Amino acid sequence: MGDAADGAREVQRTEDGHHIVVDGRRWRATDPGIPERLRSELVAELMAARRLVRTEGDAVRHRVQDAKVALGERGAPWWEPVSEADRAERATAAFRALLRHRPEGTVCPSEVARVVGGEDWRGLSAEVRALAFDRAADGELAVLQKGEAVERGARGPVRVGRGPTFAD
Numbered sequence: 001m002g003d004a005a006d007g008a009r010e011v012q013r014t015e016d017g018h019h020i021v022v023d024g025r026r027w028r029a030t031d032p033g034i035p036e037r038l039r040s041e042l043v044a045e046l047m048a049a050r051r052l053v054r055t056e057g058d059a060v061r062h063r064v065q066d067a068k069v070a071l072g073e074r075g076a077p078w079w080e081p082v083s084e085a086d087r088a089e090r091a092t093a094a095f096r097a098l099l100r101h102r103p104e105g106t107v108c109p110s111e112v113a114r115v116v117g118g119e120d121w122r123g124l125s126a127e128v129r130a131l132a133f134d135r136a137a138d139g140e141l142a143v144l145q146k147g148e149a150v151e152r153g154a155r156g157p158v159r160v161g162r163g164p165t166f167a168d
Contacts (some may be wrong), residue, residue, distance in 0.1 A: 018079050031072030033118025038111060042071050042094070042138045062167065069093035070115055071159055084127070091095060091116050091128050095141060104146065106159035122161040139165035 012021045019026045030039065046108035065074065070093045073077035076086035094115040098107045113121040113128045133152040135141040142149050142163045145156060 016079075018077070018107060026106065028073045028077070031078035031115075031118070033078070034071065034115050035131065038098070038115050039071070040069055041101045041130075042097055043114070045097045048101075063097075066093040066100075067097045069098045087116055087124070088131050089128065091124075091131050092135060095132065095135065096166075097161060099141075099166070106161040108157075108159060112160075132158070136160075139163045141166065145164065 001044075010022075013029065013168035014026070017032070018029055020029050020103070022099045027076060033166055034042070049060060049067055052060040053064060053133065059074065068074040072090070075090055075093070076082040082090075091112050094112045095107055098111065098115075099105075101165075109129045109132055110121065110125055112132075113124040116128065118124040121148055128154075132143050136143045136149075140163045143152075143154070144150065144159045144161055150158065153158075
């Protein structure tokens, strides 16, 4: 990462690539299957959340948790087969973290499928889309077409935005 003169810590990876070692301490590595653009957005949200924790404390720790789960650094290990429930937890965290990073924007369900599924994301598209409708039913998310909320069963491309109960 850098040399000691610039203050950066040296980061090493374990042989299997599942963890990094910083100052002799082992931490779970980010899922390498996340496309770079999405990984950058999630890391930016994680850094913003960490800065908020310094000023607002425990009230915003859920933002750090969502970003770390979306990145694969917490929750079910990304290198092991996961249950549908574990995938849903990570996908929900990815929706929340990406929406926080894009406060005026929306997220395509395929982006979340790419975060959770890496190269095999296409097989998860229907599952992630269904999850978005589940979260819309409880008000956390809103599933939209042309900016208008749509119901489960809507055909064609959708975007996902913040619902009325979305927690910033």
